Amino acid sequence: MNPIIYxxxxxxxxxxxxxxxxxxxxxxxxxxxxxxxxxxxxxxxxVNGIRQDVVEALRAIRVPMIRWPGGxxxxxYHWRDGIGENRxxxxxxxxxxxxxxxxxxxxxxLELCRQVGCEPYINANVGSGxxxxxxxxxxxxxxxxxxxxxxxxxxxxxxxxxxxRYFGVGNExxxxxGNMRPEYYADEYRRYQTYCRNYGDHRLFRIACGPSEGDxxxxxxxxxxxxxxxxxxxxxxxxxPTSDWKDKGSATEFDLxxxxxxxxxxxxxxxxxxxxxxxxxxxDPEKKVKLLVDEWGTWxxxxxxxNPGFLYQQNTMRDAMVASVTLDIFQHHxxxxxxxxxxxxxxxxxxxxxxxxxxxxLTPTYHxxxxxxxxxxxxxxxxxxxxxRIPGGAKQISASASVRDGKITVTCSNLDGEKAAPVSVxxxxxxxEILGGEVLCGAPQSMNTFEQxxxxxxxxxxxxxxxxxxDGTQVTFTMPACSVATLxxxxxx
Ligand code: AHR
Numbered sequence: 001m002n003p004i005i006y007x008x009x010x011x012x013x014x015x016x017x018x019x020x021x022x023x024x025x026x027x028x029x030x031x032x033x034x035x036x037x038x039x040x041x042x043x044x045x046x047v048n049g050i051r052q053d054v055v056e057a058l059r060a061i062r063v064p065m066i067r068w069p070g071g072x073x074x075x076x077y078h079w080r081d082g083i084g085e086n087r088x089x090x091x092x093x094x095x096x097x098x099x100x101x102x103x104x105x106x107x108x109x110l111e112l113c114r115q116v117g118c119e120p121y122i123n124a125n126v127g128s129g130x131x132x133x134x135x136x137x138x139x140x141x142x143x144x145x146x147x148x149x150x151x152x153x154x155x156x157x158x159x160x161x162x163x164x165r166y167f168g169v170g171n172e173x174x175x176x177x178g179n180m181r182p183e184y185y186a187d188e189y190r191r192y193q194t195y196c197r198n199y200g201d202h203r204l205f206r207i208a209c210g211p212s213e214g215d216x217x218x219x220x221x222x223x224x225x226x227x228x229x230x231x232x233x234x235x236x237x238x239x240x241p242t243s244d245w246k247d248k249g250s251a252t253e254f255d256l257x258x259x260x261x262x263x264x265x266x267x268x269x270x271x272x273x274x275x276x277x278x279x280x281x282x283x284d285p286e287k288k289v290k291l292l293v294d295e296w297g298t299w300x301x302x303x304x305x306x307n308p309g310f311l312y313q314q315n316t317m318r319d320a321m322v323a324s325v326t327l328d329i330f331q332h333h334x335x336x337x338x339x340x341x342x343x344x345x346x347x348x349x350x351x352x353x354x355x356x357x358x359x360x361x362l363t364p365t366y367h368x369x370x371x372x373x374x375x376x377x378x379x380x381x382x383x384x385x386x387x388x389r390i391p392g393g394a395k396q397i398s399a400s401a402s403v404r405d406g407k408i409t410v411t412c413s414n415l416d417g418e419k420a421a422p423v424s425v426x427x428x429x430x431x432x433e434i435l436g437g438e439v440l441c442g443a444p445q446s447m448n449t450f451e452q453x454x455x456x457x458x459x460x461x462x463x464x465x466x467x468x469x470x471d472g473t474q475v476t477f478t479m480p481a482c483s484v485a486t487l488x489x490x491x492x493x
Contacts, residue, residue, distance in 0.1 A: 010429025029310025075127030096309025126170030290338025297350030
């Protein structure tokens with residue numbers, strides 16, 4: 001069957017929060033040090049120590065949010081070690097046992113967000129911290145009162161409150177964040193969040209640690225006991241191609257069967273979101289609490305010869321496809337998802353950017369985020385697909401669409417690893433003209449390297465045909481095997 005994508009263009013739905021295109025940046029391997037922060041004295045062009053090539057690349061895809069400092073690192077991070085002069089050194093016990101000199105701390109993170117032009121999301125320490133430590137971090141960030149904590153901020157050069165809104169109370173507290181039972185964490189969450197005060201207009205969006213994958217009991221317990229005092233509950237889900245954490249499979253060497261298995265694993269995100277939302281809805285029928293998928297992406301074996309604790313992996317068209325199908329799922333749940341952050345931004349797991357010294361490579365995943373950027377804050381359009389199935393049972397085509405200011409964006413992926421697909425996109429209820437489009441394609445194993453950085457990059461779509469059809473518009477074009485495409489349309493009349 002020739003695939004058909006049906007878009008209900010006449011009935012715009014919920015707004016797609018731009019924050020579902022967020023990034024996660026942890027003190028892990030070369031994500032922060034080397035990837036983002038090189039220090040003021042570096043020969044790599046930087047502003048206040050932050051490398052400018054990376055900032056420019058992140059701005060180009062309109063990164064809307066960065067979550068920091070972890071991850072597992074968050075629950076052994078003591079924020080005072082990362083401010084002012086003479087910063088304390090520590091050993092990063094979670095990630096490679098390397099020395100952390102704390103030269104990148106609160107001020108540097110907020111400077112990064114200022115340069116990228118995005119929202120900060122700070123994840124604080126419950127596992128090895130204290131209520132007072134967390135409360136004072138919030139005060140340091142957001143208070144304008146004349147307290148000794150605020151004076152400390154003034155002394156460190158920041159007069160105005162930073163005004164951080166998104167604040168996480170612990171990370172993976174069922175695991176690296178303290179191995180807690182949900183009953184225990186729910187009580188701890190209630191206590192900690194009590195002292196995370198709102199200062200003036202700076203009102204916090206309080207985020208509780210949610211489940212791993214399909215841990216329905218964690219969600220049930222948190223919603224029942226603490227749902228009334230949170231704004232968001234997190235969900236973490238990683239796509240491990242082999243499903244075996246001990247041998248996750250190579251990032252670059254895999255066959256077609258593993259490609260399809262990877263997509264099948266990635267598409268599990270749909271069931272996880274539905275399952276957790278169904279539980280949340282029982283305790284929160286007014287749907288005040290958002291679900292936040294603030295860690296997601298592919299997790300492969302590290303690149304041979306690299307530090308196993310640094311989680312450095314290459315990124316292929318297979319990863320790009322995981323990104324596109326996952327972003328489609330997020331857009332279909334635009335009404336309930338508040339924030340999503342891919343793990344991680346630079347040099348770690350499913351990264352946007354890889355760096356080596358002063359060199360930088362944009363990954364296929366980076367390009368997908370670029371091709372989806374026009375969806376940010378647009379209104380979702382309901383989308384359906386008629387298509388054959390690929391091995392593993394998923395539909396050959398995944399798609400999502402949105403509209404803003406009379407401009408429609410349709411993004412779609414051909415998951416078939418071998419066959420091109422002649423696709424018809426039917427926009428019901430509007431006459432539209434095509435403004436342009438891009439396609440990203442390659443063999444599932446194709447990637448960008450420091451030697452060949454532009455092997456995988458978007459190209460413009462040739463030969464798309466637009467016709468009036470009933471009360472709508474039909475666009476037909478051919479999608480290569482293993483490809484992601486974006487169509488930009490203008491609504492007429
Ligand atoms: O992203 C890497 C790690 O994965 C994070 O530190 C942790 O939260 C998760 O287990």
